[in-house]
Amino acid sequence: MFNFQHSILKATDWVKWLLPFYLLTLLPLTAAAQDARRTKSGIIIIGEGDSVRAVEPFNGTFERGMAYANAANTYYQTFEGRVHVYCMVIPTAVALYCPNQYSMWTKDEYASVKRLFHQLNDSVKAVDLFDIMARHADEEIYSRTDHHWASLGAFYAAQEFARVAGVPFKGLNHYDKHVINNYVGTMYRFSRDAAVKNAPERFTWYVPRDVKYTTTYIKYKLGRDKKTVVSESAPEQGRFFFEYEDGNSAAYMTFMHGDLNTTTVKTSTKNGRRLLILKDSYGNALPGFLFFSFEEIHVVDCRYFTRNMIDYVYRYGISDILFANNAGHAYTAATAESYMRYLEQ
Secondary structure, X not given: OOOOOOOOOOHXXXXXXXXXXXXXXXXXXXXXHOOEEEOOOOOEEEOOHHHOEEEOOOOOXXXXXXXXXHXXXXXXXXXXXXXXXXXXXXXXXXXXXXXXXXXXXXXXXXXXXXXXXXXXXXXOEEXXXXXXXXXXXXXXXXXXXXOOEOXXXXXHHHHHHHHHHOOOOOOHHHEEEEEEEEEOOHHHHHHOOHHHHXXXXXXXXXXXXXXXXXXXXXXXXXXXXXXXXXXXXXXXXXXXXXXXXXXXXXXXXXXXXXXXXXXXXXXXXXXXXXXXXXXXXXXXXXXXXXXXXOOEEEEEXXXXXOOOHHHHHHHOOOOEEEEEEEHHHXXXXXXXXXXXXXXXX
């Protein structure tokens, strides 16, 4: 329940706060009439046949959300207003597709994120995606068989971010479309539910045209615990997009080949704007839609980074910092803790 000791909304704020609730009631889905069930692992399986969808429940707490908001506020204060800071909490599929009659299986992600945004410093700009995703919910913006969103969802998010940041943005007519067929992602492994395995989908991704770019990686190697970085490579150039064959369950690694790196993309867009994206794996799909928008894009994962963030920002002349985590990660204590540690390590 919302604690009014934390904040009191003005009457006009209530209108803005409640409007997306109305938008969510307009979802062009039959989700409310669909049947659903839970696996032993807690994964929610919605529908049946070729359209079955598996989603993870949201379990965020108020305190963890406030820690994430505090991290964004601290970054703005650390750079003394010389860097624009944005906070994007990416909705997960459960917020859009869980049938209403099974809402007790997940916490209210929408309300939780709205509370988080209300705790941001006035100078930290929220990138609110809930109404955007709701308007496009009948499109392939989330994978049915994987816990990630789809590339099209990242496109709409990047478009909204570009609007908030005041940078140019190109439509999908400036991209080449690629499709991987017979894709079954992580949700079969998470759920072990045969219905997910038997409902493969398309994995669609987009490569920008008419913009030049080079991609440089610092690659990390993890220790036995699969969490701690024990070594890193010298900077080396590589591809941004990696191609996978039909049926490959790792297709989401199309973008930057996954998370175990810090990535720098230099583009032919010369506007002096240099973006740093602080992200989990959801954020991997965002940079490819921003090559027309920023001169440079730096991508840092919330789990793997070995430098001092203050030195990094000033060394590379970062002008904009985007926190871009899915709601599950934004409400995980380790995410905010990592971002705070990056300022001091």
